[in-house]
Amino acid sequence: MKCRKCGATAAINMRHHRLALCASHYLEWIPEQTQRTIEHYRMFSLSDQVLVAVSGGKDSLGLWDVLDRLGYQTAGVYIGLGIDGGVRYSDQSLARCRAFAGARRLKLHTVDVPTELGASIPEAARLTHRGQQKPCSVCGLTKRHVMNRVALEAGVDVLATGHNLDDEVAVLFGNTLSWSTGYLARQAPVLEARPGFVRKVKPFCRLMERETAAYAVLRGIDYIYDECPFAEGATNLTHKDLLNRLEADRPGAKLSFYLSFLRARQTGALLLPGAAEAESDLHACVTCGQPTTAPGECTYCRTRRRIHEKREQRSR
Amino acid sequence: MPATLILREKQYEVRHGMTVRDALLRLDILPETVLPTRQGELITDDVLLQDGDVIRLIAVISGGADGA
Numbered sequence: 596m597k598c599r600k601c602g603a604t605a606a607i608n609m610r611h612h613r614l615a616l617c618a619s620h621y622l623e624w625i626p627e628q629t630q631r632t633i634e635h636y637r638m639f640s641l642s643d644q645v646l647v648a649v650s651g652g653k654d655s656l657g658l659w660d661v662l663d664r665l666g667y668q669t670a671g672v673y674i675g676l677g678i679d680g681g682v683r684y685s686d687q688s689l690a691r692c693r694a695f696a697g698a699r700r701l702k703l704h705t706v707d708v709p710t711e712l713g714a715s716i717p718e719a720a721r722l723t724h725r726g727q728q729k730p731c732s733v734c735g736l737t738k739r740h741v742m743n744r745v746a747l748e749a750g751v752d753v754l755a756t757g758h759n760l761d762d763e764v765a766v767l768f769g770n771t772l773s774w775s776t777g778y779l780a781r782q783a784p785v786l787e788a789r790p791g792f793v794r795k796v797k798p799f800c801r802l803m804e805r806e807t808a809a810y811a812v813l814r815g816i817d818y819i820y821d822e823c824p825f826a827e828g829a830t831n832l833t834h835k836d837l838l839n840r841l842e843a844d845r846p847g848a849k850l851s852f853y854l855s856f857l858r859a860r861q862t863g864a865l866l867l868p869g870a871a872e873a874e875s876d877l878h879a880c881v882t883c884g885q886p887t888t889a890p891g892e893c894t895y896c897r898t899r900r901r902i903h904e905k906r907e908q909r910s911r
Numbered sequence: 912m913p914a915t916l917i918l919r920e921k922q923y924e925v926r927h928g929m930t931v932r933d934a935l936l937r938l939d940i941l942p943e944t945v946l947p948t949r950q951g952e953l954i955t956d957d958v959l960l961q962d963g964d965v966i967r968l969i970a971v972i973s974g975g976a977d978g979a
Binding site for chain 2: 839
């Protein structure tokens with residue numbers, strides 16, 4: 596197969612775009628597509644300060660690379676989750692983020708969850724019995740809380756995450772199966788800032804996971820290849836598998852599903868009674884001040900308090 | 912001599928002469944979930960497997976809390 600732009604041997608073929616590109620044209624195409632997404636959804640401008648949430652993986656480091664190359668003012672935030680899994684997973688992830696930032700002279704904020712929360716993510720899940728043997732629930736909760744706090748403290752205009760099309764479609768599929776209208780109401784390429792919440796954007800939301808991986812490989816980004824030790828059996832991987840089977844049969848099905856959803860959401864074709872009210876009904880957490888849906892402490896602060904209580908009980 | 916496909920710690924042998932895509936589908940590996948490489952270079956999945964080819968597959972799917 597030949598590159599559509601120059602006729603050289605293609606490095607990747609994107610069946611849903613009917614487009615094959617060589618390595619050098621692909622490395623131009625990804626930043627162009629990302630810039631189009633940023634402009635289409637009015638995510639941010641060159642004068643904005645962008646904080647990129649990085650995990651050491653292909654998506655987040657690829658995103659940071661692209662935004663830096665496009666001339667945006669960026670810094671990164673890495674959240675150390677204290678996951679070992681026999682492979683020193685968090686240590687390896689941090690090392691890659693530090694090497695990436697150091698080579699480009701970019702600022703990297705780091706947060707150590709075991710220090711902040713009082714326990715690593717796997718320990719927190721065990722101590723609080725959240726997530727039925729899987730720490731993914733407490734992990735997601737902690738990352739959202741910490742990312743928002745760091746972004747607010749750093750005074751940035753926007754927080755960018757490396758969510759790709761496969762991530763977005765898997766979440767959409769899961770929320771559609773359970774008809775979770777509240778979550779569907781909040782799923783978008785841009786989540787506008789509200790009191791206590793930084794503006795959040797997903798510039799890779801129209802790129803497939805395969806495309807972001809190809810970019811990282813061709814760009815020579817040293818990302819953590821190993822899967823999170825706790826990801827095996829995760830529900831969103833099951834959904835991704837189902838959707839990839841559909842995509843193999845019908846190229847473009849994932850992108851079409853996502854874009855159709857966004858159009859329906861924008862035009863009001865999706866009826867989500869009560870979702871807007873739930874959005875506006877937020878309270879400040881009495882401990883940390885971040886917004887929460889119920890009066891009193893937010894879930895993160897409750898989790899942290901329970902961890903400390905459990906630790907005290909065990910030390911008696 | 913067959914062609915070899917390697918994905919993480921697993922090795923698969925397939926007969927040469929078929930495309931990478933056909934080999935993946937025969938092995939029940941979804942083409943959307945991997946990037947095939949030969950001698951360190953990304954290749955497209957219409958490439959015909961040659962006698963003795965070693966194709967390393969880069970897994971691209973990640974998951975967990977929110978995939979970030």
